[in-house]
Amino acid sequence: MQIPNHNRAARVNELVTRLREKGHRITPQRLAILKLLVENESHPSVEQVYEQIRPDFPTTSLATVYKTVNMLKEEGEILELGFANHSSRYDSNRPYSHPHLICIHCQDIIDAEVIEMAEFPDTLTEKYGYQILNHRVDFYGICPKCQMEAQKPE
Amino acid sequence: MQIPNHNRAARVNELVTRLREKGHRITPQRLAILKLLVENESHPSVEQVYEQIRPDFPTTSLATVYKTVNMLKEEGEILELGFANHSSRYDSNRPYSHPHLICIHCQDIIDAEVIEMAEFPDTLTEKYGYQILNHRVDFYGICPKCQMEAQKPE
DNA sequence: TTATGTGCAAACGCTTTGCGTGAAG
DNA sequence: CTTCACGCAAAGCGTTTGCACATAA
Numbered sequence: 001m002q003i004p005n006h007n008r009a010a011r012v013n014e015l016v017t018r019l020r021e022k023g024h025r026i027t028p029q030r031l032a033i034l035k036l037l038v039e040n041e042s043h044p045s046v047e048q049v050y051e052q053i054r055p056d057f058p059t060t061s062l063a064t065v066y067k068t069v070n071m072l073k074e075e076g077e078i079l080e081l082g083f084a085n086h087s088s089r090y091d092s093n094r095p096y097s098h099p100h101l102i103c104i105h106c107q108d109i110i111d112a113e114v115i116e117m118a119e120f121p122d123t124l125t126e127k128y129g130y131q132i133l134n135h136r137v138d139f140y141g142i143c144p145k146c147q148m149e150a151q152k153p154e
Numbered sequence: 155m156q157i158p159n160h161n162r163a164a165r166v167n168e169l170v171t172r173l174r175e176k177g178h179r180i181t182p183q184r185l186a187i188l189k190l191l192v193e194n195e196s197h198p199s200v201e202q203v204y205e206q207i208r209p210d211f212p213t214t215s216l217a218t219v220y221k222t223v224n225m226l227k228e229e230g231e232i233l234e235l236g237f238a239n240h241s242s243r244y245d246s247n248r249p250y251s252h253p254h255l256i257c258i259h260c261q262d263i264i265d266a267e268v269i270e271m272a273e274f275p276d277t278l279t280e281k282y283g284y285q286i287l288n289h290r291v292d293f294y295g296i297c298p299k300c301q302m303e304a305q306k307p308e
Numbered sequence: 309t310t311a312t313g314t315g316c317a318a319a320c321g322c323t324t325t326g327c328g329t330g331a332a333g
Numbered sequence: 334c335t336t337c338a339c340g341c342a343a344a345g346c347g348t349t350t351g352c353a354c355a356t357a358a
Binding site: 080082083084085088101103104110112114115120121123124127128129130131132133134135136137138139140141142143144147 | 234236237238239242255257258264266268269274275277278281282283284286287288289290291292293294295296297298301
Binding site: 177178179181183184213214215216217218221222238239 | 336337338339340341342347348349
C-alpha cells in the first residue's frame with residue numbers, strides 16, 4: 001500500500017473542509033463516495049463506486065454518483081481518465097497529470113512512478129506555440145497477472 | 155505540409171495492395187475513404203470523413219465509414235485516438251504510437267515530433283512487470299490560433 | 309427557511325449490429 | 334457465382350438532464 005491509512009483519513013477531512021468552503025454540501029452519500037475514492041487505489045469507475053456504495057445507500061442512483069464525481073472533477077480534487085467505449089476511471093489520490101500503466105486484458109490501472117514530463121511543456125510551446133495545460137501519458141500492455149494466466153490456459 | 159503529395163499517392167496504392175492481399179475488397183467507397191484519410195493531416199473524425207465523402211457518395215452512411223475505419227484499425231493501417239465524450243480521431247499517416255498536441259478549445263490535433271519514448275517500456279517492464287505493447291502521450295493545451303482569438307475578444 | 313442535492317426516468321451522442329440488397333472478385 | 338460490403342434502421346452503452354421531492358446548513 002503506497003499511501004498510509006492515516007493520510008487517507010486526513011485527505012478525506014481536508015476534502016470535506018475544502019468542499020464546504022466552496023459552498024458544496026456534504027451529504028451522507030457524498031461522504032461515502034469521497035471515502036471510497038480516497039481509500040481505493042484501483043482507479044474505480046462510476047459503476048464500481050455505485051456498486052460499493054449501494055449496500056449502505058440502497059436507494060442511491062448512478063446519476064448521483066456521476067454528479068458527485070463531476071463536481072469533484074471541476075474542483076480539481078480527482079483526476080479523470082476517460083476512454084472511448086469504456087467508462088471513465090478516477091484517481092482521487094493523485095489528482096494531477098501522471099503516467100499510468102493500463103492492462104488491456106483486465107483493465108487494471110496502476111500509477112507509473114518513472115517518467116518525468118516536467119521539461120516537455122516549455123519545449124512544446126517553443127516549437128509549436130501551444131500553451132500546455134496538462135498531459136496524459138498511458139502505457140498499454142499486459143499486467144503480470146494476465147501474463148501468468150495466459151501461460152497456463154486450463 | 156509535412157508529407158509530399160507523391161508519397162501520399164504511393165501510400166494509397168500500398169494500402170490498396172495490402173488490403174487486397176488480406177482478402178478485403180476495394181469498393182469505391184473504401185477507396186474514397188482511404189484517399190481522404192491519407193490526404194488529411196488533421197486527424198479527422200468519422201463524422202468529418204462522412205461529410206467529405208458525401209458529395210461523391212450521396213447514399214453512403216455513417217455505418218459504412220465506421221466499418222471501414224474499424225477494418226483499417228484492425229489491420230494496423232490507422233491510429234485511433236479515442237476520447238471520452240468526443241468522437242475518435244484518426245491518423246493514417248503515422249499508424250503507430252506517437253505524441254500529440256490537442257487544443258481543448260478547437261479540438262485541433264497535431265503531431266508532436268519531440269518526445270522519444272523508446273526507452274521507457276523496458277524500464278516499466280523491469281519495475282512493474284507489465285509487458286508494454288503501445289503507449290499514448292497527449293499534451294492538452296491551447297493552440298496558437300485560439301490563444302490569439304482569446305486576446306482580441308470582439 | 310431556502311438553496312442545493314437526490315433519485316427516478318427520459319434523453320443524448322457516439323458507435324455497433326442485424327439484415328436484406330448489391331456488387332467485387 | 335459466391336462471398337463480402339453497403340446502407341438503412343434499430344439497438345447499445347456510458348453519461349447527462351429535467352424535475353419533483355428531500356435535506357443540509
